[in-house]
Amino acid sequence: MILRVRASSYVASSVVRSLSLASLLTVACGGSAQPPAAPEPAPVVATPVAITEPPPPPPAPKSLFERLGGKEGVAFVVDEFLKNVAADTRVNKLFAKTKGDRLEKLKASLGDQICEVAGGPCKYAGKTMPAAHKGMGITEAQWDAFIEDLTLALQAKSVGEEEKSELFASLGRYRDDIIEKKPTKK
Numbered sequence: 001m002i003l004r005v006r007a008s009s010y011v012a013s014s015v016v017r018s019l020s021l022a023s024l025l026t027v028a029c030g031g032s033a034q035p036p037a038a039p040e041p042a043p044v045v046a047t048p049v050a051i052t053e054p055p056p057p058p059p060a061p062k063s064l065f066e067r068l069g070g071k072e073g074v075a076f077v078v079d080e081f082l083k084n085v086a087a088d089t090r091v092n093k094l095f096a097k098t099k100g101d102r103l104e105k106l107k108a109s110l111g112d113q114i115c116e117v118a119g120g121p122c123k124y125a126g127k128t129m130p131a132a133h134k135g136m137g138i139t140e141a142q143w144d145a146f147i148e149d150l151t152l153a154l155q156a157k158s159v160g161e162e163e164k165s166e167l168f169a170s171l172g173r174y175r176d177d178i179i180e181k182k183p184t185k186k
Ligand code: HEM
Pocket: 091, 094, 095, 097, 098, 099, 102, 106, 109, 110, 113, 125, 126, 127, 128, 132, 133, 136, 138, 142, 143, 146, 171, 172, 174, 178
């Protein structure tokens, strides 16, 4: 009887031992027989690209009118110019009657004309150049003297060489309309 009891307790203890070993193996191996999970895909990381802003456009070139100092600058030049003309014996006889309101009108007309040819916002509305100078018998030498008087006025305003050349190139278009080599007799 004693022997039987021992035999059965031996059987029980070895069942317990086998169960414990199985549980230990199960825990050590991850608990289940499922395959390992697939690795997480690498996160998509945007590669930084250097965005270079296009350079700003260069500033619009200034018109000759602006470079002459706008309306004020042109008015100053015209004023100086007509003072030079009045003092210049090569041409001033032609301007003997150009005084008072008539002088102011000529200043305004010349101002508008210079402003317009220099790209300013004015509109010259006076006589055409041939009509304005018709019969005056203006010679080439008088034309040159007139341009010299204008040059002195531009210098008084410290106008640059480039601006002077541009203005003379624009006014030069009137040369043949104004010079009368053979004055017409009235
Ligand atoms: C670039 C050359 C010139 C320009 C742009 C110019 C422009 C003008 C203008 C706008 C007038 C006024 C026209 C009007 O009444 O509607 C005028 C009148 C006149 N211009 Fe010229 N001119 C030029 C050359 C000359 C020259 C070379 C002379 C003589 C040396 C001259 C003598 C005169 C005279 C005497 C008058 C009349 C002034 C008055 O009304 O009392 N101009 N000119």
